[in-house]
Amino acid sequence: MTEDRNHHRYDHEEHGHRHGPGHVHALAGFGRAFAVAAALNLGLVAVQVVYGVIANSMALLADAGHVLTDAGALGLSLFVAWLARQPGSAAKTFGYLRWEILAALINGAALLLISAWIVVEAMMRFRHPEPVAGGLMLGVALLGFFVNAIAVWLLHGVREGSLNVRGAYLHVLGDMLASGGTVVAAMIIRFSGWLDADPIASLVTTVLIVVGAWTLVREAVDVLLEAAPAHIALDTVRKRLESIRFVESIHDLHVWTVTSGMVAMSVHAVVRDSVNHQTVLEQAHDVCLDMGIQHSTIQLECEDMGDRELHLHP
DSSP: OEEEEEOOOBOBTTTTBOOOHHHHHHHHHHHHHHHHHHHHHHHHHHHHHHHHHHHTOHHHHHHHHHHHHHHHHHHHHHHHHHHHTSOOOSSOTTTTTTHHHHHHHHHHHHHHHHHHHHHHHHHHHHHSOOOOOHHHHHHHHHHHHHHHHHHHHHHHTTOTTOHHHHHHHHHHHHHHHHHHHHHHHHHHHHHHOOTTHHHHHHHHHHHHHHHHHHHHHHHHHHHHTTOOOTTSOHHHHHHHHHTSTTOOEEEEEEEEEEETTEEEEEEEEEOSOGGGHHHHHHHHHHHHHHTTOOEEEEEEESSOOGGGGGGGOO
16 A cells, blocks of 8 residues: 655745645735735724714714724734744644635624624614715715725735635725715715615625625635535546546545645545556646646555445545
8 A cells, every 4th residue: 555645835935835826926915915905994994983973874884894894804814824824833734724714714704794783774774764964974985985996906916816815805895885885875865865875875785795705704614614626526536536547446535625725635546556556646646736636645555445444434
């Protein structure tokens, strides 16, 4: 029996790590963008809270809640990205890579909770409409839209390759959408006096945010449950491995995502003649890399050991 562990190399020079092109680009490029976006958000929160209370605007206060969460999300994402780049240890052989997924889950869950709060508050506004200072609301909403548009522009180029980074980006994008809805509501209130425009703007924005947040949470949960990546079909992996010459059969096949851009696989393959083991290993690794699987563990067996591993298959 031969076991080969093709340990994944990372691209960060200081630790010798490679996560794939998209992941490296995100980690390398987002630091300054995130810091500037977080500073803009913190300044905007103060303005929106003060003038949201003065204008009595639910939409402005909802914006402030989103922006405050975004500032925290950006800070968390920045810290987690730094943490994920730290080297592993004997106890943590994959390092802290999974913290990126946990941060994405926290960010997505926070968006869903805030959205639920906005829905409740908006429903109360429908039942008990309150006067809103439309002109003041419009001025602050325009400022918020402008600030959030800058933050979205800063983060747009680094949003791909990491669920953690994409989670923070969705926070900021959600704020820009919320600010846009608030601008529209403020104009309606300013020129027509229709107060329901304020809670309606909050609800429309919330729907848009929930769609992105739910997708983010679902993807993060799939990674934590070690589900097969959506872009890799398990049946295809099985067929391509079984098509390798000298491979009689395979079993105990698992494919999962360690973190964004890093896919792992483990499998047992029956190759009767040990003379062919090295050839099979090399071809199997080439097949895995071709399918986007960077870290593979392949156990070769001269005889099928499935009966000895029944405890691995509940």
